[in-house]
Amino acid sequence: MSTTKSWGIIDSRIPTQRRSSPGSAARATSAPSRPQASHVVTTPEIRPRGAANAPHALQTAPVVDARSTGFFAVPEGDGNIIDLHVYLSSFADVPHRVAVHVDRRVGNERESVFSRVLEIPSGEARHLEIGDLDGQSVEVRVSAPAEIVATAAVTQYFLADGGILVLIFKAPSDFVQF
Amino acid sequence: MPVTLTSGLFPVAQLPAAQLVKVRVILTNLENQPATVGVVVDKLVGNSKQPVLQEDLEISGDDRRILELDTPVVEGQTLEVTVTVPSEGFIPGFATVTPQVAIVSLFTGDGTTSLLQSISANDFAAVEVASVESPPEGEMAPSSLGGR
Numbered sequence: 001m002s003t004t005k006s007w008g009i010i011d012s013r014i015p016t017q018r019r020s021s022p023g024s025a026a027r028a029t030s031a032p033s034r035p036q037a038s039h040v041v042t043t044p045e046i047r048p049r050g051a052a053n054a055p056h057a058l059q060t061a062p063v064v065d066a067r068s069t070g071f072f073a074v075p076e077g078d079g080n081i082i083d084l085h086v087y088l089s090s091f092a093d094v095p096h097r098v099a100v101h102v103d104r105r106v107g108n109e110r111e112s113v114f115s116r117v118l119e120i121p122s123g124e125a126r127h128l129e130i131g132d133l134d135g136q137s138v139e140v141r142v143s144a145p146a147e148i149v150a151t152a153a154v155t156q157y158f159l160a161d162g163g164i165l166v167l168i169f170k171a172p173s174d175f176v177q178f
Numbered sequence: 179m180p181v182t183l184t185s186g187l188f189p190v191a192q193l194p195a196a197q198l199v200k201v202r203v204i205l206t207n208l209e210n211q212p213a214t215v216g217v218v219v220d221k222l223v224g225n226s227k228q229p230v231l232q233e234d235l236e237i238s239g240d241d242r243r244i245l246e247l248d249t250p251v252v253e254g255q256t257l258e259v260t261v262t263v264p265s266e267g268f269i270p271g272f273a274t275v276t277p278q279v280a281i282v283s284l285f286t287g288d289g290t291t292s293l294l295q296s297i298s299a300n301d302f303a304a305v306e307v308a309s310v311e312s313p314p315e316g317e318m319a320p321s322s323l324g325g326r
Contacts, residue, residue: 085189087186087187087188087222087256088187089184089186089187089227089258091182091184091305091306091307121225123226123227124225124226124227125187125222125225125226125227125258126225127187127222127225127256146305146306147305147306149184149186149187149303149305150186151185151186151187151188153188153189155189161194162192163191163192163193163194164189164191164192164254165191165193165294166188166189166190166191166281166294166295169188169189169295169297171185171186171188171297171301171302171303172184172185172186172301172302172303173300173301173302173303174301
């Protein structure tokens, strides 16, 4: 992997900005407990560019891509369960930290629904499942090195027969760099 | 030099018993020379990726190969298709074999097939595959988090 154009990042801990409606459900298969309104998550904070230009930073820090699906409409569930899934697959030879943010559009404003930083060991994967987004316009943003492949999907779970349909799939190429 | 292309992880539908779900990996050789392609299909189990198919295929020039994964292996699972294809073709740097994934349902009643989902060659992302050796426990890339 190229080690040019990289900048160092430090973590900071801020309270989550998730919407606090009672039905909202965000769950990660990697962490069984669901984040609550008071849950504390880590989000990336960017160091000044000058700091990243230090020679040691150029040699060690991997290039981090910020990628987004842009806003897309999540269909209504018609009484069935609609879930948004975010998948992160590692092709790296070292563990990486990845930031995942899901926003929804409220009028002309952007509102954070989910925000989490995950550590992904080499060759492993993570799956995030976020519910209660039926009929919303949402955006998935991922900050990760290029060796972490992000995808997203919207599924409909039919309570009657246990069937699952994939309504939307966002392939790696559907995430644009920004 | 070979190029590794991945679909990323994707969920596969789970349908009632009368409908069988199958995943087809379609590999098309765009050149008139034979090409050797590595195909790996992984299944997400917890946080790890477990291979359900690992195969090296030789595809004749101007030919196409279709690998079909059956219902018990794929239905309701999360899969990832990764192919390693040659890139030393007539146009240097371009993959000479293109991958595609089709998720289909087969109605057992009348034998008809429907396309549920398709992942085209354009949807695949090129990745650099990690070396086999894992880093020591606890080692992490120093500044692997960020964005704008």
